[in-house]
Amino acid sequence: QVQLVESGGGLVQAGGSLRLSCAASGSIFSINLMGWYRQTPQNERELVASITSDGKTNYVDSVKGRFTISRDNAKNTVYLQMNSLKPEDTAVYYCKAIVRVTSKIYHDMYWGQGTQVTVSS
Secondary structure: OEEEEEEOOEEEEOOOOEEEEEEEEEOEEEEEEEEEEEEEOOEEEEEEEEEEOOOOEEEOHHHOOOEEEEEEHHHOEEEEEEOOOOHHHOEEEEEEEEEEEOOOOOOEEEEOOOEEEEEEO
C-alpha cells in the first residue's frame, strides 16, 4: 500500500501564497503521475495540476500563471506553489498519485486525506 501525506494548507488573505506538499511512501516501484485536486461542497472534485515523472505538467485554466506544480522524484514528493490566491481557490486540496507497488504489475490510484485551503477576501 501507499500513503500520501499532505501538508501546507491554511488560511490566507486574497493575494497571498501557500505551498502544499505531498509525500508518498510505501512499497513503491514507480510513480507515473502526482497531482493535486480540489473539492468544495458545491463542486465536484477537479484537477488543479498534475505532473508526470518526466516533468510534464497540466493545469486547470483558472490557476494557470498563479500556481506551479513541481516534484522531487528522489523524495517521492510533489509540491504546489499557490500565488495570488483568490477566494474561489478555497477548497479541500487532495493529493493524488498513480503508483505501481512492488507486488503488482498494474498502477493504482492513491489519494491523500486532503488539506484545507481557505482564502479570505
